[in-house]
Every structure is written in C-alpha cells, then in structure tokens.
Amino acid sequence: MFFLYNILLLLIIALLAPLPVVLMLLRSGERRRFIERCALAYSDRLDGFSKRPFWIHAVSVGEVMASVQLIRELKRRFPGRPVVLSTTTATGNATARAHAKSADAVLYFPYDLTFIVKCAVRCIRPALFISLETEIWPNLYRILHRQGVPILIVSGRISEKSFPRYRAFRFFFSRVLVLVGRFCMQSALDAERIIAVGAPESRVSVCGNIKFDLSAPDVSPEEQQEMRSLFGLGPQQPLLIAGSTHRGEEQQVIETFIELRKEVSDLVLLLAPRHPARFNEAAETVAASGLAFVRRTALTNGAVRTDEPVIMLDTIGELVRIYSIGTVIFIGGSLVEGIGGHNPLEPAAAGKPVVFGPHMQNFKQISLVICEQQAAFQVDDKAALAGILRALLNSSDLRAAAGAHALAVIRDNSGAAARIADTVASCLSKVR
Numbered sequence: 001m002f003f004l005y006n007i008l009l010l011l012i013i014a015l016l017a018p019l020p021v022v023l024m025l026l027r028s029g030e031r032r033r034f035i036e037r038c039a040l041a042y043s044d045r046l047d048g049f050s051k052r053p054f055w056i057h058a059v060s061v062g063e064v065m066a067s068v069q070l071i072r073e074l075k076r077r078f079p080g081r082p083v084v085l086s087t088t089t090a091t092g093n094a095t096a097r098a099h100a101k102s103a104d105a106v107l108y109f110p111y112d113l114t115f116i117v118k119c120a121v122r123c124i125r126p127a128l129f130i131s132l133e134t135e136i137w138p139n140l141y142r143i144l145h146r147q148g149v150p151i152l153i154v155s156g157r158i159s160e161k162s163f164p165r166y167r168a169f170r171f172f173f174s175r176v177l178v179l180v181g182r183f184c185m186q187s188a189l190d191a192e193r194i195i196a197v198g199a200p201e202s203r204v205s206v207c208g209n210i211k212f213d214l215s216a217p218d219v220s221p222e223e224q225q226e227m228r229s230l231f232g233l234g235p236q237q238p239l240l241i242a243g244s245t246h247r248g249e250e251q252q253v254i255e256t257f258i259e260l261r262k263e264v265s266d267l268v269l270l271l272a273p274r275h276p277a278r279f280n281e282a283a284e285t286v287a288a289s290g291l292a293f294v295r296r297t298a299l300t301n302g303a304v305r306t307d308e309p310v311i312m313l314d315t316i317g318e319l320v321r322i323y324s325i326g327t328v329i330f331i332g333g334s335l336v337e338g339i340g341g342h343n344p345l346e347p348a349a350a351g352k353p354v355v356f357g358p359h360m361q362n363f364k365q366i367s368l369v370i371c372e373q374q375a376a377f378q379v380d381d382k383a384a385l386a387g388i389l390r391a392l393l394n395s396s397d398l399r400a401a402a403g404a405h406a407l408a409v410i411r412d413n414s415g416a417a418a419r420i421a422d423t424v425a426s427c428l429s430k431v432r
Helices: 002-016 018-026 028-037 061-077 090-099 114-124 138-146 163-168 170-177 188-197 221-230 250-261 276-288 319-325 361-372 382-394 396-413 416-428
Strands: 054-057 083-087 105-108 128-132 151-156 182-185 204-206 239-245 268-273 293-295 310-312 328-331 354-356 376-378
Touching: 002 138, 028 090, 028 105, 054 061, 061 083, 061 090, 061 128, 061 416, 083 090, 090 105, 114 138, 128 416, 138 151, 138 170, 151 188, 151 416, 163 170, 163 188, 170 188, 182 188, 182 416, 188 204, 221 319, 239 250, 239 319, 250 268, 250 276, 250 382, 268 276, 268 319, 276 293, 276 310, 328 382, 354 382, 361 376, 361 396, 376 396, 382 396
Parallel strands: 054 083, 054 128, 083 105, 128 151, 151 182, 182 204, 239 268, 239 328, 268 310, 293 310, 328 354, 354 376
Antiparallel strands: none
C-alpha cells in the first residue's frame, strides 16, 4: 500500500511540479518555503539543542494559534526540552513566528516523500511527534515509527464531510493509523470515527478540543487606546470586525454594513480577508460599493485613519489583538459554502460577542457549544446577519452578556493541553 501511495504521490508531483518552480523563481518567500519543505535548510535552524525536541505540526493559522497553549504547557512540564513547530501554509508560518514565541524553531513541514522525510527526521531528531487535529502523513509516520519516535494525533477530529472519504479508504488508512501511538480526539463522535477508519481502539481517548485552551493576547488598556487612535476611532465609536472573510462574503458584509450605517452613523468596518493573496481583490470589492477605505499598511509613520468608513486589514498576525477593540465580531468563511467557517474562539476569548453564518462545519462542536451557552449567534443568511448585528450594536447589555458567556464557555471547556501533556509524559518512556 505504501508503494502505491508513493507512486501516486510521484505522479501528482510530476503533474504539479511546474507550479512551485515558477513561484520559486518569481517570489523569494515561495523560494524559501520550497527549500525548507525539501528539508534542505533545517540543520541551520536546529543547532545547539541539548535534548531531542518535541516536534509539533500545525497546518495553518487556526492550528498554530491552538498550539500556543500546548507549547507553553509542554515547556512547563518538561523544562529544557526544545519544541520545533512546523506549518504547511505561508500564513501559518508567519503566524507561528509572530505568536508562538515559546517554540525554539519554526519550520515549514517537509513534503511527504521518503527521501525528504528521512532527511527532515535526521535533522530534527524528534523525541516525539505531535500532529494537531487529524493530519495523516504515511511516509513520515512510517519512518518515525521505524526509528521508535512516538506519534500522537491530538485534538483530533474527523468532520462529517471528510468521514465518508476516510472510511472509503479504510484499507489504506488502517495500515497508517496503526503506526500512531495515541489518538487524543476532540469528542466521543470523533473517537468513534477514527476507530471506524482503522485506529486501534485501545489507543483512542477523548481529551477535548485544545482550541478551548486559547487565551486572548494580553492587550493592555494603553495598547487598546493606541490601536483606536491608529484607526482614528473615538473612545466609544463602534467597530464592526469581519475576520477571515472569503470571496463572495465581503460583498454581503459590505451591503450589511451600509444598511447598518443608516442607523449607526459612526459605525466603522474593519475587513480582514483570510488570505493575503486576496487583499487587493477585497479592496476592489469595497471600492466598487462606493465606500472609501484605508489600508492598514498605509497607517504608518504617524498616519492615522481620517473619515474612511472601512479599514482594510492587509497584514498578517494582527487580527487576534485587534479583536480586543471590536464592538461586534463576525467570523468569515461561514456565509458562503465550501469553506466550513473559522475559529470563533479567538474573539470569544477577548470577551466579545461573536456572530457567524450557517456554514461552520469545521467548527461544528465549538459553534454548537457557544451558541447553546448564548456566547455567540448563528444566522442563516445576510438578512438575519443584519438583524443580529443591529440588536448587538444597539444594546450594550446584550453585548456584555454575550461576552461574559463567551469567557465562561472557554473557562469551562479548557484543560485539553494539560490532558495532552499527561499523554506526552506517558509516551516519552517509550523513546529509545
């Protein structure tokens, strides 16, 4: 089965190889990413470790932010043990460098080709490998297993959408999952699904969702005032933040914003597209609506927003801190199909009222919990979005109650990082 997997992988690479080569030649950032994913620059960043490190893999932004608390817990429980954090996406890598300060090294995850993975494992020399959520890399897992390196899948989940696909290839996944030492799943349903896909039942447990361990950045009142001044906001001026938006969603948010400004005339919108490659596209959508806007990157060297009703957040890594000055937060990827939503706990951890659309499949459990506890509001469409935003903007009591409920939900559901650290401790005894 591994032979067939590698043949298929090589065929895919042969078909897609021209794309990364072109990007590598055109963009220095892509060139660095490609080189690192080939494990060609790892050794330069991994010198001087006195102990074999924990290797934590977090695909992109949401997983990276969730890993922060786990890294802190591991550092507390295992002082002196280095932590290497790998990511797949460029935005995840940038977020890791900005927020995962406790990590001793941040790398791009290697391509899952045998010769590349062997090089990566030889350079990193991990004591233990931890994958956030359910990332399955057959060649990496096989090589780690051969070298006696325990593999953990933590905060694991299998979505309703992906479960049928996993189950259809159970004959293959069962051969890979048997290499994993422990599965710390988010919920009992996720545990049932991973077992159905082929994980040994005796190695599966429910540890909860590490994303509930997320704590908001410590943004002081002085820092909040600095941000408000930078964005040209008055002390009580309302700010609607639309975070991690996607194509087809900015237009709906802008139309809703225009409608709301008829009643809340001083309302300001901060629009934060999910992907940097879409910053210009989103800006064009705002311009086409007739609204003036200012880019965040233009607010430097003493420049501040004047009277533009829209702020375009065209930077990476700032949004989670900016949530602290928001009045109401809308979570993107939820009004359009095919995305599955984004993490609503980041603004919730800041004690802010959160609103999202009907498509939250990627955060189904989280969205159910926070809505049941009246910490967030889920809407079916743009009209309903306008209605709940209007209610929240017009009622400080409603906003305060939702924010308080959000903090309570996070407090009551936290602890996954500590439970995972317990599992790590039990696995370390198996390291040769």
